[in-house]
Amino acid sequence: MSLPIVHHPAFDARFDEAHRFPMSKFTRLADILVEDGIVGPAGFFMPAPAPAGWLRLAHDPRYVDQVLHGQVPPEIEKAIGFKVDASVAMRSRTATGGTVLTARLALAEGLACNTAGGSHHASAAGGAGFSVFNDVAVAAHVLLADGDVSKVLVVDCDVHQGDGTARIFAGDPRVFTLSLHGEKNYPPEKAVSDLDVPLPDRMEDAAYLDVLGPALHTAFDRARPDLVFYNAGVDPHVDDRLGRLSLTSRGLAERDRRVLSFFRERGLPVASVIGGGYSRDIDALAHRHSIIHRVASEFV
Known part of the structure; x- marks a missing residue:
């Protein structure tokens, strides 16, 4: 059995390469997954764009109509x-439809991954921070x-x-x-999650992994979920333009491995989204x- 992976060409809204949001990463990610046999x-599983009725479950109907x-x-x-x-509206609808499809595949297969998603700054009233709809x-x-x-249970390991x-x-x-x-990173005014773990600037792999395990245990004990959404943002990486943490690629892989193994060992399905990552390269x-x-392919 192969890992179910969701992708749609419309995930890439074809921004100018000079734009500060690295839109072309979605196309390149899909190419890499094909090239490397992942x-x-x-x-790929291809999602349909999320209909307005779905979007209105999380967002103000007026904002949905505006988009x-x-x-x-x-x-x-x-x-x-x-x-x-x-093009951005279609990108946001297909990415959201992609996360719904990823979740349904996870319920069926135990684990599935989107090649987009994790637009976690969008609130009910409107978008923010490169997020149009909160998929x-x-x-x-x-x-x-x-x-x-x-x-x-939503496990969000994006640096923001x-x-x-x-x-x-x-x-x-x-x-x-x-x-x-990151405690000092965007957004300047933090919300209150059910469990927040603020991290200091320049935190490295070992220290990060030390706090990850207890956080997963606490969240699991309090949530007792039927499904886990995992935001595997790579902006905690030491080379990320907006990250301010100092994880290596090996550290990110171990983070993902520990999150997935924690929940799969407990028989819980996990739907993963890619979250943030910012680089000119x-x-x-x-x-x-x-x-x-x-890493997810190791579990199928």
């Missing part, structure tokens, strides 16, 4: 970091509404706090949010993002 013979009709206010586009045109929040709501799960996810699920006992993030960045898919 994708099985049947190829779908190209009418996002300038102040929200400024908070997001780019113009929300038709994990939408996917969790869809599965809960459909009765596929009754409890969800999953503030939008925390705000969307604040007070919702069905979804437990865990965020391990797209090839190096895409290889970094491929770490989660390589």
